[in-house]
Amino acid sequence: MSGKVITITSGKGGVGKTTAAANIGAALAMQGYKVTCIDADIGLRNLDVILGLENRIVYDLVDIIEGRCRLRQAMIRDKRLPELYLIPAAQTRDKSAVSPSDMARLGDELKAEMDYVIVDSPAGIERGFRNAIAPADQVVIITNPEVSAVRDADRIIGLVEAEEKGPATLIINRINAQMVQRGEMLGAEDILELLAVDLIGMVPEDSNVIVSSNRGMPVAFDDKSKAGEAFRNIAKRLAGEEVPFMDLDATPGLMDRLSRFMRSGGN
Amino acid sequence: MRSLFGRKEKSASAAKERLKLVLIHDRTDLPPGMMEDLRDELIEVISRHIDVDREMVSIEIAQDGRNQRLVADIPLQTPKRRRSR
Ligand SMILES: Nc1ncnc2c1ncn2[C@@H]1O[C@H](COP(=O)(O)OP(=O)(O)OP(=O)(O)O)[C@@H](O)[C@H]1O
Ligand SMILES: [Mg+2]
Numbered sequence: 001m002s003g004k005v006i007t008i009t010s011g012k013g014g015v016g017k018t019t020a021a022a023n024i025g026a027a028l029a030m031q032g033y034k035v036t037c038i039d040a041d042i043g044l045r046n047l048d049v050i051l052g053l054e055n056r057i058v059y060d061l062v063d064i065i066e067g068r069c070r071l072r073q074a075m076i077r078d079k080r081l082p083e084l085y086l087i088p089a090a091q092t093r094d095k096s097a098v099s100p101s102d103m104a105r106l107g108d109e110l111k112a113e114m115d116y117v118i119v120d121s122p123a124g125i126e127r128g129f130r131n132a133i134a135p136a137d138q139v140v141i142i143t144n145p146e147v148s149a150v151r152d153a154d155r156i157i158g159l160v161e162a163e164e165k166g167p168a169t170l171i172i173n174r175i176n177a178q179m180v181q182r183g184e185m186l187g188a189e190d191i192l193e194l195l196a197v198d199l200i201g202m203v204p205e206d207s208n209v210i211v212s213s214n215r216g217m218p219v220a221f222d223d224k225s226k227a228g229e230a231f232r233n234i235a236k237r238l239a240g241e242e243v244p245f246m247d248l249d250a251t252p253g254l255m256d257r258l259s260r261f262m263r264s265g266g267n
Numbered sequence: 268m269r270s271l272f273g274r275k276e277k278s279a280s281a282a283k284e285r286l287k288l289v290l291i292h293d294r295t296d297l298p299p300g301m302m303e304d305l306r307d308e309l310i311e312v313i314s315r316h317i318d319v320d321r322e323m324v325s326i327e328i329a330q331d332g333r334n335q336r337l338v339a340d341i342p343l344q345t346p347k348r349r350r351s352r
Binding site: 146147150151154155157161182183184187190194195196197 | 278282286287289330332333
């Protein structure tokens, strides 16, 4: 088997990388794929709590790299799904404990057994970011509809291209449809025009995201949540399925124009 | 936010316009103030060979997908005006 490594990154902190990594990983596993999520945010471990696996950690990413355990020993299996695993970040080390080539080697090893490896990147453009994109076959940038997040996303898109890991695709997270309609929040079309990248998903602002993170149950498990549905759709698109975009802006005709934009944007 | 003319501009359009400029300068690593210098130097070089209408020269960076291009519009002095000088 040769799987695919997908890295989720953003530039700006707090835009939803960990939320997206957990939910895309869980949604792919729900579709029956073998998935491992790697928390590459060394020193600021969080993917474990969002997935609800924090109590089962024994070994971590740095233990694997430094040879203190075998790869399998550090892979925590999520018992709610057939084949979802987590490799947690080390909490008491920093990013210099891992190098981009360590990460590339780990990615290759995991791809031999997995369909998908999802890497949760730290914020920033330093070593941690370089570690996270080193094993990537595909890079997904996540942003919010606000000026600073979009600006940082543009920087990251450029850096991903410079590292020959492009073209990146984009998730716009925390869209508030009412604000977009009132003209008080950047819409998906505006952001795509500014960044000139392909869209892979739009996720609404949804209080269920916080409720599910309280419980350690990814929102993708929640049938009634809009954000959950958006993440399940993203997972399907990543797996090659064509899924129409949810009508978040509710502007007549927007979805048609968007899908046309996507088609003309090539791929 | 009200503009000087009392017209209410939607904040999303303001964000988009501001981002357009910011991204161009981020991507080209060209500080906004540098455009003025570039304009003056271009005028100087070109007017060594041909008369240009200095006031009307405009240069700007246009976005073309993820690439940028420098677009210069340099009107020339008409020969008629040159004669009358
Ligand atoms: N669609 C959403 N609706 C509501 N809240 C959200 C949504 N997406 C993310 N959040 C909230 O935003 C916060 C930041 O999310 P998250 O931790 O995933 O970001 P991050 O990019 O991983 O941050 P960091 O850069 O610190 O790693 C969390 O509190 C999360 O619950
Ligand atoms: Mg995070």
